[in-house]
Amino acid sequence: MAPRDRLPETIDGLATDVIETAPAFALGSTVVKKPPPKTARPAAKRRSATRQEDCSEARQSRQRPLVAGISVAHEDVTAGTLACFCRSTRSGDDPGQVLALSNNHVFADTNRALIGDDLLQPGPADGGSVTDHIATLQRFQEIVIDGQTPNRIDAAVGLLLPEIESRTEICTIGPLSGAERGVEGMEVRKHGRTTGYTEGVVTDESYDALVGMDAFDPSAVALFVDQLRIEVTPPYSAIGLGGDSGSLIVNRAAPRAVGLFFAGPQSGVYGIANQMNDVMESLEIEPI
Template sequence: MNKNDLLAAKSAICAQLLQLGLGGQVIGKRATFSVASAVASASRNVHAVGIGKKVSTNKKSSEDCVRIYVVQKLPRSLMSPRDVIPESINGIPTDIIEAEPAFAFAKKKPSKAKKPAKPKKKPAALAHATDVAGTTSGTQAPQRPVIGGISAGHRDITAGTLGCFCHSTNPGDDPDQLFALSNNHIFANVNQAILGDPLYQPGPGDGGGFNDYFANLQRYIPISLGGLVSNRVDAAIGSPLSSVPVNPVIDQIGTISGTLTVKEGMKIRKQGRRTGYTEGVVDDADMTVFVGMDRNDTSAVAKFENQFRIVSEDSRPIGLGGDSGSLIVHRTQDKAVGLYFAGPDSGEYGVANPIDFVLQDLEISIP
């Protein structure tokens, strides 16, 4: 099957169904037991469209198709003709997949809520050798030297994950300096931060505060909200303080030696602040998806194009709140393939930016 034909069919579906989903505030929708309510919102049910293998009787086939992700899958017999998605478009098969909408996995600290209680005694920092990954027991604790795969974040959010350390290719930066890589919504609070703002390790939601200041926000890629303008990365870097030691390894994974282009079916792994070390597989390598950027405001939606979807191969969630910013790494090679940034509350799947986009847009290199 010609890839250009797949992409053309995907584009045609996005133009109609994603626009309807945006107008129907699909990010705020959940599956309902009310048949009448489900049927009434059927035309505004789509939150993502991708390209992958068609699923039949809960098993993946070898047939490529355009995959349409809906909040609730309904029998065709209940739907009006205008709401029925064709089984094929210009000869390209379609597949309807029921899945919860994705949210960015972090949130702002409530302005009037109590600050998280700090433990009476902070956990001891873990020591890490350059070529040895650490343990998940310290992912939410202060660690010096600072490494990848652990809690960090802007002072005005809860907490996310510091993905890894990188170098800048921007001519104005020191090429030998290490920078911390994570998401915009982790290090820049969804465009609300000011360059130079303090970043904490661990993040504020894990007790991080004044004494845990480890870096300054160096730069980020702004996220266009509203769902009309496409984004391709949720990414930012921080510049560690000269007084804070860092070690360019990722907890449980080790040193990263380069990058790979993501492919459907690729086996991957990640290390995050919440779920620790998890393994999965790339389920969809070219997805256009609406992502909720603020759980308290369902209108704060961003559209991301050419993303990839990952799923677990066992019963564990592939990622949960606090894992945003994790680096997605090839399962058997120490190569980065993406930057994790969103998923549903269930953790049944995750959404990541292809690493090439992150490197190009932020002007960085790994290692």
């Protein structure tokens, strides 16, 4: 490398370093999309988990009452994770209505969905069908996929159907007590559809990254800025894998939401999450 192309050892008195890292991709389920069969799912998928201690084992199954941290997706998507339950802070909206939060690429099929589309629990990759309709797509932040325009969030919310019973808690983590900004060095946790409960540490609170948004189209790349970079900590081998997209990142020290997980390398050794404060501001929501 030519000397002029090298980073200086310091910038404004701060030491610099180059950290080599694997490329990141949006982590929806890697199962190839196909319409779910219009027949009843196998018996193993029909069981409804009803106890908190059962929710993680059944995280890819139908669960009623509904909890967060389990399989969910748009009707045309494979599977992702339900982050948490929210209320709208937008003027004119009914604050008593319950919203479900996940990623744009989980709930809005990466910008392709229409407001009012069906959201299923479990997701289609886990046997979800029209009988598992739990919510309708309410709104989402469009992702600009040109590799140059900065994006801050990959997020969407759905309006729960009135007949869907839910518990405002995250599987194995429990109820939330608000939200806060994620900062470097913060120890965090999450529960997702694929890897269940895992823990990590925030290694960068203003991370910029190019993220592959389509496993079948290498040109579909989006630039995300001011993200959380989270490295997995022992004894866990991955912070998140395909299908964990949408998992809520929660402070280990207190049950406060700090980020919305959406991307990482196939190994899962690190993950990328939107700052929860940015998600709340853009979608005009707050967790409940």
